[in-house]
Amino acid sequence: MEPGDGELAAKREKLSAAAGTGGEDRLSALPDDILIQILLRLGTACAAQTSILSRRWRLLWCLLPEFDFGPKADGYNIRAALAAHEVPSVRHLLVFATATGPCPIAEWLPVAARRLCGDLATSLSLNLGFLALAVPPSGVFAWLTDLSLHSVRFHGPCELGDAVSSPRFPSLKKLTIRNAQGLSNFIINSKSLLQIDLMSLNGLQQLSVVAPALEVLNVLFCFADASSRRQPVASISAPKLEILQWCDAFDPNSVQFGKMENLQWLGTYYFLVYGQEDSPHNHERLRLLQHFQFNAIPSLTLMLAYLPAEAECESDCFCDLPPNWTTDQLGLNFLHEVEITNLRGTEHEMAFVKRIFSWAAVLKEMTINFYYSITESTARELCKNAKGGTAADAHRPQCASAFPRATSQGLNQSSFTNGTVVGAAGIGGTVTAVTVGATAIGGTVSAGTVRTAGIDGNVTFGTPGTTGISSDVIGGTAGIAGTVTDLDDGVFPGFVYYHALSDGTAFWEFLNAWAEIARARLALARRRWSPDGGAAAPVVLPYVDLARLIARTTPPLLRERMLHSSAESLAALKERARQELLAAGDAAGAAAVTGFQALSSLLWRCVTRARRLAPDQEVVFRASVNNRGRLRPPLPAEYFGNSILATSTEAVPASELLARGHGWAAAAVGRAVAVHTDEVIRARAAETPSVSAFRLFDASGMFVSSSPRFDMYGCDFGWGKAVAARSGKANKYDGKVSLFPGREGGGSIDAEVELTPEHMAALEQDDEFWSAVKPDHLLLVNNNFP
Amino acid sequence: MAAATDDAGDSNEMIRVVSSDGEHFEMPEAAANLSLVLRHMIEDDCADAAGIPLAVVAAKPLAKIVDYCTKHAAKSSGLTIEEAEELKRFDAEFIEVDTDMLYDLLVAADFMGVEGLSKLAVQRTADLIKGKTPEQNRETFGIVNDFTPEEEEEICKENEWAFQITKPPSRLC
Structure with missing residues (x-):
């Protein structure tokens, strides 16, 4: 037994000692894993x-x-718990503190910072009940992506801005601060933040x-200190900003917004329609809108607010104007879609x-959610009246009243062609051929059912609460679901598509883009490879009930490390392996060493060492190998x-593995890959097919899968290069x-390593290991607990 | 599609298992399949007439586990509400055991990979611990207090918050 093993040995001795004394305290003798399961069911306080x-x-x-940590835990407890945490894997840390004296957050925040550094926690939520918080002068939260501070009072010179900026929070994506006091000057400079x-x-x-990457900025009631009416001073540089909500004071002289070319959504305070026309409140709103100069508003949401009248208006008040709105002639030349909520149908509103x-x-679509007291028939009547006044019939828009879940559904025409369902647009309506279920029996399409809600395809009505699409069709939460049935004489793709997601134009655009990819990429791939060139019949699994093939195992307690x-x-x-092989006289092995072999050798040897196996325990290294390029042709x-x-x-x-060294192990891995030839693959493929459960366990072996050759970072959906690849x-x-x-x-290569906690802890002590790898900058996903 | 024929594994074969102290037990294959370990052994054709040896499970807990699996396998899917409640009652009675048996079940269920039983035994242990004073818990489980009084006081202080929250009627804290 090697030095450093003392703790484990002590534990084992203790286990056997307890078992040997006639089971006196057998509970304490149970393995940590089981005891932790028990403690988890007690709750944190009771467990403590x-x-x-x-x-x-x-x-x-x-x-x-x-x-x-409940409200009773103080900084010292948290510090003690975090400091005592042996195998760092806090998934979630929730701290709730109340205002009882100065809270020594500085006690534990630096500890937490270190703990979270090498660890998996990515979210930190603190509700501090207006406790005084002095920002710790140091500490780097390298992996924290989500920081949320509620009810905080800052005292002393506040360096929060400095603290949440890039050098100390390099991975921070979302920052939320609510109800803070004492934060007068807030300067954020972050390359990683996406939302504030x-x-x-x-x-x-x-x-x-x-914040060059920032996409969402919400600023609500921060400057708005009614008593002082201080001038807000702000400077926002966020060129990628898409959503800006500025429900706050605004003065173009002191609030500067940099270029925001991607801005898609702007939210402001409400606009007072009634009351004094030149209210400073409205004036600020208008100036904000003018600043961004939206000349093309594609979507407009109106909320009609009914404020109780506190005093009589003056005779020339805005609200006394004739209710026909004809005095205003606006040209909303880009408006496609209007949504109105809580319409009561007053003369004024309908005008x-x-x-x-x-x-x-x-205008293409108007969605009206009526006030709850409006009945369906009244709603129907109101919609009809509203549409009756449309100026040009050619542009008659689709007017649907709806609850958010239920936009109007219409299928005007559908036909079945060789097992493919085709839906086409009707006149004036949008294509919504979306909910199709079909049954195929005996290789031909014998029955198809088409379900729609609102068959007229043009106007449907409902009051809030009416759902236009049957929930059994949409079922879960998926926006789109599809099945492909491979028939004897055809292929039958069927789709369920949530109409709220898009209109028919977009749906068919999407489907055609998909089909195009399939045509181009899969044409060559359709024939399944088999050793005899495809003559043999496909393998039929000897089970009627396929559920028997599905093993759902509970994963063992594991620690995951990204390297x-x-x-x-x-x-x-690689060079070290080469030199060792040359010294051992294996020139051929030395010449053939690859980076994969060198890394595999390192992992194999270090993991074997970490496991402290019996010296004569036989170990093997396994890897999945690609046949594609090895087959001939x-x-x-x-x-x-x-x-x-x-x-x-x-x-x-x-x-022997440990004694023979790095070079030998690298060459052994190389030999294992080299013997995988066309001949071997064909021989193995020709073996009688058998069905066996996926073996997940070889206590002394290891298995390497996936490949650094897969193009993971080229997979760009248009949002830029991925931040990280992980495998669940x-x-x-x-x-x-x-x-x-x-x-x-x-x-370069990233390796995701899974080991039991004690093996991982031992591996982390291995200097040879750390000489060649370093912890990856992003650590996500703790898969120990489902 | 032509109906595929059932393989032998689908039959109602009895699976034999042997406890660490050499006793033989039998249960239907469906019951044995509730144990991950047994299922793998069966799939590997290790289930022969001699029985699958379970080196760390003694006869006493094994008899209980065979009972549990047999009951649960017979009522595995498509339960009516009454059947589900009956199974719940069965579980509740089943786990009313002394602590010695409880440890045996915890270890054996974990070793054999019987998920439902593991959860049941873990929950039962947690229920026994909950709401008790440390002294009561030591007594129930035979835990020897190996702290000095000073250490004990220190721990109390260290985790004061935890003791305050649920307020166990403790003399110590």
Whole structure:
């Protein structure tokens, strides 16, 4: 047994000792994993109480993956819990503090910062009940993506802006601060922030935001200090901003917005329609709108507010004007869509609705949610009246009243052609051929059912609460769902599509784009590869009930580490293997070493060492290998299907693997891959097909899958290069490694390593290991607990 | 589509298992399948007439586990409300065991990978711990207090918040 193993050994001894004494305290003798499951069901506070039972229990509760510190926990408790946390894997940290004296947040915040550094927690939520908070002068929250501070009072010179900016929060994506006091000057400079929500920062005088990636900025009631009417001073530089909500004081002289070419949504305070025309309130709103100069409003949302009249208006008040709105002649030449909520149908309102039809020449859709007391028949009548006044019939828009879940559905025509369902647009309506279910029996389409709501396809009515689409069709929450049935004489694709998502034009555009990809990419890939060139019949699984093939295993307690290996360190690792092989006289092995072999060797040896296996325990290294390029002839690049097999090295006693060194292990991995030839693949494919459960466990082996050759970072949907690639929690077990390309490319590799907590803890102590890899900059997903 | 024929695994074969102390038990294959370990063994054709040896499960808990699996396998899917409630009652009675048996079940269910039973035993243990004073818990589970009084006081202080929240009627804290 190696040094450093003392703790584990002590634990084992304790286990056996307890078991040997006739099971006196058998509860304490249970493995940590089981005890943690028990503690999880007690809740954090009750779990913490078990610390008093005995030494065995003292720090057990600190292993909980979730902490919910109630209002009674003070900084010292939190610090103690975090500091005592042996295997760092806090998924979630929730702190709720109340105003009872100065809270020594500085006690634990730096500890938390360190803890979260090498760890998986990405969200931190603090509700501090207006406790005084002094921003700690140091501490880097390297992995925190989401910071939310509620009810905070800052005292002393406030450096919060400095704290949440890039150097100390390099991964921060979302920042929320609500109900803060004492924050007068807030300067944020962050390259990573995507969303900032500031609400009620009482006493804010100056706000400066420089955030090149920022997409959403919400500033509500921060400067609005009615008593002082101080001038807001702000400077916002966020060139990628898409959504801006500025429900706050605005003065173009002191509030500066930089270029925002992507701005799609602007929210302001409400606009007072009644009352004094030149109210400073409205004046500010107008100036804000003017600042952004929206000359093309594609969508307008109106909320009609009914304020109780407090005093009689003057005789020439705005609200005394004739209710026909004819005095205003507006040209809303880009308005396509109008949504009105809580319409009561007063003469005044209906006149306004009619006017909208004439102002908005290209209006396509108006959605009205009536006030709850309006009956369906009244709503129907009101809609008819409103539309009756439309100026030009050619542009008669579709007027639908609806609850958000239920836009009007109409299927004007549908036909079945060779098992494909085709829906086409009717006149004037939008295509909504979306809910199609069909049954195929015996290879031909014998029955099809088409379900729609609102068959007239043009105007449907309903009061709030009416749903236009049957929930059993849409079922869950998916916006689109599809099935493809492979018939004997055709293929039958069917779709369920949520109409709220888009109109028919967009739906068919989408479907055609999809089909185009399929045509281009899959044409070559349709024939399944088999050793005899496709002559054999497809394999039929010997089960009627396929559920028997699905094994749902509970994953063991695992720790996951993302590791990054740069091109340089890989090259060095490769060179070390080469030198060792040359020294051992294996020139051929030395010449053939690849980066993959070198990294695999490192992982294999270090993991084997971390496991402290018996010296004569045989170990193997397995990896999934691609057949595509190894087959003769090779498969086309577009081949769609599975063409991988597992290969393994020769079994070697653990002690020998460690003794023979890095070069030997790298060469062994190389040999395992090299023997995987066309001949071997064909021989294995020709074996009688068998169905066996996916084996997830080989306590002494390891398995490498996925590949740094997969183009993961080229997969750009138009939002830019992905931040990270991760593989979720399925099929994970002790010793599983998944390889990804490094984000910077150039031959760098990321490795996602799964080990049991104690093996991972041992691995993390291994200097040889850290000489070639470093923790990846982003750590996500703890898959230990479903 | 032509109906595929059932393989032998679908039959109502009895699976034999052998406890660590050499006792033999039998249960229907569907019941054995509730244990991940047994299911893998069966799939690997290790279930022969000699029985699957379970080296760390003694006869006493194994008898209970066979009972549990047999009951749950018989009522696995498509339960009526009455049947579900009956199964709940069965579970409640089933887990009314002394602590010795509870530990055996915790360990055995974990080892054999019987998920439902693991959860049941874990919840039962948690229920036994909840709302008790440390002294009561030590007594129930035979936990020896190996702290000095000073250490004990320190821990109380350290985790004062936890003891305040649920207020156990403790003499110590």
